[in-house]
Amino acid sequence: MDFHDTHEEAAFREACRAWLAANAPRKSRPDEVFGRGLDAAQRMEAARAWQARKAEAGYGAITWPQALGGRGGTPMQEVIYRQEEGHFNVPVGYFNVSLGMVIPSLFVHASEAVRAEHVEAALHGRTLWCQLLSEPGAGSDLGMVRTRAERCTDGREGWLLNGQKVWTTLAQFAQFGMVLARTDADLPKFEGLTSFYLDMKTPGVEVRPIRQASGEAEFNEVFFNDVFIPDSQRVGAVGAGWKVTLTALMNERLSIGGVMPPALWRTAARQMQQAGFGAARALADGRMRERLADLYLNAHGLWLLQCRGLTALGKGREPGPELSVAKIVAARTLQDFAYLAIDLQGAQGVLAASERGDEWELVERLWFGAAGMRIAGGTDEIVKNNVGERVLGLPPEPRTDKGVPFSQLARA
Ligand SMILES: Cc1cc2nc3c(=O)[nH]c(=O)nc-3n(C[C@H](O)[C@H](O)[C@H](O)COP(=O)(O)OP(=O)(O)OC[C@H]3O[C@@H](n4cnc5c(N)ncnc54)[C@H](O)[C@@H]3O)c2cc1C
Incomplete structure (x- = not known):
């Protein structure tokens, strides 16, 4: 690898610098942190405004395809932009889950109509999406998700969602969420899962912020009590929820x-x-x-x-x-x-x-x-397990639940 900018990269860096200088205050010190004196809601508002401004100027989603409102740029351009943005006192990270995980999995798995309705608003920060995966008994092993979605039996074309999620980043500010739910407990644990998206204001959704030692509440518990989700808000096929989730998780590891x-x-x-x-x-x-x-x-x-x-x-x-x-x-x-x-x-x-x-x-x-x-x-341990198995070729962990219907698993 050549560690110097190519001619095009140098020009792009110059353009980023010029735009940032015209639109944002420079940090007074390299380690200055954005948002001193603002509460969480004010920081979130500032983050939305900054995302909107970036999107208008073509820096909101550098690697997204142009057809979806992105710049169609390279991962290197994304890195260059972030390096330059790092010199300015602006809110960063607020849209990592929304634009870095959820929307990319909508690109791949949602219908054209859903993409047309939601991608532009998310890119411009008008909507924020959260990722509803983890539960009290399902974190490292998302195959143990128990939140269930059952087909409505009252003639409505849709599903009723019941259960609980936890550690949902920024759910208290999110307009939409992507949820992983069990639709068939008689299939092995990864096969009976389906993904849906929902409006976080739907009746039956309750968001409870978790107060952390820092005094902040960056994540939440989210409860679902007979929440109706139209079938048009299913993302991917019934039973393909794990595939949809993997798309989001791949993107998460790239950004972290x-x-x-x-x-x-x-x-x-x-x-x-x-x-x-x-x-x-x-x-x-x-x-x-x-x-x-x-x-x-x-x-x-x-x-x-x-x-x-x-x-x-x-x-x-x-x-x-x-x-x-x-x-x-x-x-x-x-x-x-x-x-x-x-x-x-x-x-x-x-x-x-x-x-x-x-x-x-x-x-x-x-x-x-x-x-x-x-x-x-x-977690560190899970990543090390993956490296051990997939990179070093060490023997895999014993998996006694392989092929066993979820309903028969001991913890189910
Ligand atoms: C800052 C932050 C933001 C988050 N945001 C979100 C979000 O937006 N949406 C969402 O759905 N979730 C979110 N999470 C949750 C996160 O994905 C889970 O916390 C994580 O996957 C671990 O799951 P767990 O907390 O249930 O721990 P567990 O899976 O219960 O693990 C407990 C301990 O056991 C170890 N362990 C578990 N299994 C194994 C194994 N097979 N081998 C060795 N050790 C093992 C783990 O390493 C860990 O030390 C967030 C978490 C954090 C910290």
Whole structure:
């Protein structure tokens, strides 16, 4: 791979820079975090407005096909845009699930009429979509989904949905959700699942935000009590829900691998230069320098893995297992950064950003948030299992439920 921009990429980068400079405030420091002083609803509103502005200018969905309102650009252009956007103080990440997971699976599996009705509104941030997969007894193993959709028996052409989802990101702000439900319990666990989309304001849908240690409520419990879903809102065939879900999950892993804030190790290095251990400087301590070196090596290694994945995409090949490895390393590295920053402050490290000031915001967000990244999109253990089985060719885990009807499984 050539690590320099091609002529076209350099021109694209210039165009991104110029547009961003004309439309957004530049960060006052590389680690400035958007939204200080705004509550969650205000940040969400700002994110919608920013998404609308990006969509109008052709930066809302760079790799989407032009026929669907995207730019028809390359994954490299997406990376370039994100690198440049990283220098500006704008809301990022709010549409990762909506535009990065749900809508791409609508592209593949929904009817032309559904795409025509919903894609443009989602792209311009007028609607936000959430992903209703996980349940209290079904997370790593989504084959255990128990929320059920049963065909209406009162003459209506549709389904009645009952059950509960959990950890649904931004459901409290979402207009629509894509839900995975069991439509046949007599089939093996992955075969009796079907996907639907629904308006989150449909009678019988109840959203309860989950308050986190950080004080935020980024995800929710969602309850369904006799929720009517017209059959026209089924996505894919009856029984094809797992196939629809896999499309979304593939996209999730692609986006989670690339979440490293730019030059994070430089922020850590600056903090280390400033910190003292008693009379000595932290930088004089070999153990601290080693942690900084690990951070740098992981961040740089991730960048190289990303380049390898992009090279594969650029040559029309599927990215290899490097993206699974990248997700594990990225989440762990972000967590290590937060731990290092806190350790460097000694007892002061336990203070919140509201007490220490804006510069502490990134550390606080990562301290609370990075652990979740090690769970979302497949826990570390599950990703390692996948790497063990699919990449290293190790013997698979024993699967006693293979081919067994869901209704006969012990936990059902
Ligand atoms: C920030 C965040 C956002 C999320 N957003 C959404 C969302 O928008 N929509 C949604 O549907 N879900 C969402 N989730 C849920 C997420 O997908 C699940 O938390 C995840 O899949 C793990 O499932 P679980 O929590 O049920 O844990 P479990 O599956 O119960 O796992 C518990 C522990 O057991 C381990 N374990 C389980 N099975 C195995 C195995 N076979 N081998 C080894 N170890 C194993 C796991 O690694 C973990 O440590 C989100 C989660 C987070 C943290």
